[in-house]
Amino acid sequence: MALPTLPTPTGPHPVGTTSIHLADVSRPDPWVTHVPTRELMISVWYPTARPAGPRAPYLTRAESERVLAGQEAIAPDSLSSVRTHAFPDAPLAPGPGRLPLIVLSPGFTRPRASLTSIAEDLASHGYVAVAIDHTHETAATAFPDGRVAAFALGGSxxxxxxxxxxxxxxxxxxxxVLDQLLGGDPPWAGAARLAPDRIGMAGHSAGGAATIAAMVADERIRAGADVDGSTDPLIPDTGLDRPxxxxxxxxxxxxxxxxAxxxxxxxxPLLTGWKRWLVVAGAKHPSFTDLGLLADQLGMPLGATTSGSRTMTITRTCLRAFFDRHLRDAGHPSFDHLTAEHPEVRTCRPPGLPADSGWR
Structure with a gap:
């Protein structure tokens, strides 16, 4: 059987990637009380001009085995052989301009790698994308020294x-993560090219809902997207006025x-800036991540009537158009023509609101 493969990025730039270990000494781990420091692994994807060598691994074997635990029909190391399109530690493409930054947060129990197709596509269009492993919330997080932090919330x-x-x-x-990348001694050599006034965030499931929490807490995040995640009542009565x-x-x-x-x-009603509410016909919850299209390739379809590859195409297109509009000042048609070009997508308004409510 052919190796499972992520969809090719659609932008003009080859993609580089690197993984970074961060330690927040100002706070303990919120889930494992005896750990005095919050440790995180992040992956960064970015445009490069000099791709060379093998492609980046998707997951380590240890991570793959833990993510696939209980899936007896799939070899435990299947996700360690997924073909990606990014080149490890390739240099950032040269240029005078600052690059917009998108923070990505995966679903609960899911690794940051599950958003690789989205991140690679954004990077191929000139963004820097940073995905976070929220340690102990995911099945496994591998650190550079060989430690693997396991999921710690099974009894909660x-x-x-x-x-x-x-x-x-x-x-x-x-x-x-933003503090580290935008601070005076960043952990990534390309951080000097980041545009601090053009930061967005998107996430899937719990990561999508966390995007609202992050925007409420951090005004640096100028635009946000929640992909298939039910939210908590975190927006203040004064509202959230960013897209x-x-x-x-x-x-x-x-x-x-x-x-949901x-x-x-x-x-x-509390989202007082530009906003849209889109739904995709035929999708399942994992369809908006790599896991939907990989399940199709590995012979374990999710029961979706829209294929994982098609839903990923829609997800990448919608997110890129949204961030193009709000972080790059792209023209109006780049977003609102999407529903005409993608018949699976429907624009919604909550019942009881006037037809022009919230459309900016």
């Missing part, structure tokens, strides 16, 4: 307080679909 009751802690903790992780995109699956996040969609309807 899934109460509203638990999920709020997840989302607000991820917001702190995101702000710490925001909801992108989810039809049947779960269409207005009136139930508790109700969280978006609750937040909608």
């Amino acid at each position: 009751p899934r109460t509203p307080e638990f999920w709020r802690k997840v989302k607000t903790g991820r917001a702190r992780d995101a702000s710490f 925001f995109l909801f992108l989810g699956r039809e049947g779960q996040y269409s207005p009136g679909d139930g508790p 969609a109700d969280t978006w309807a609750r937040d909608w």
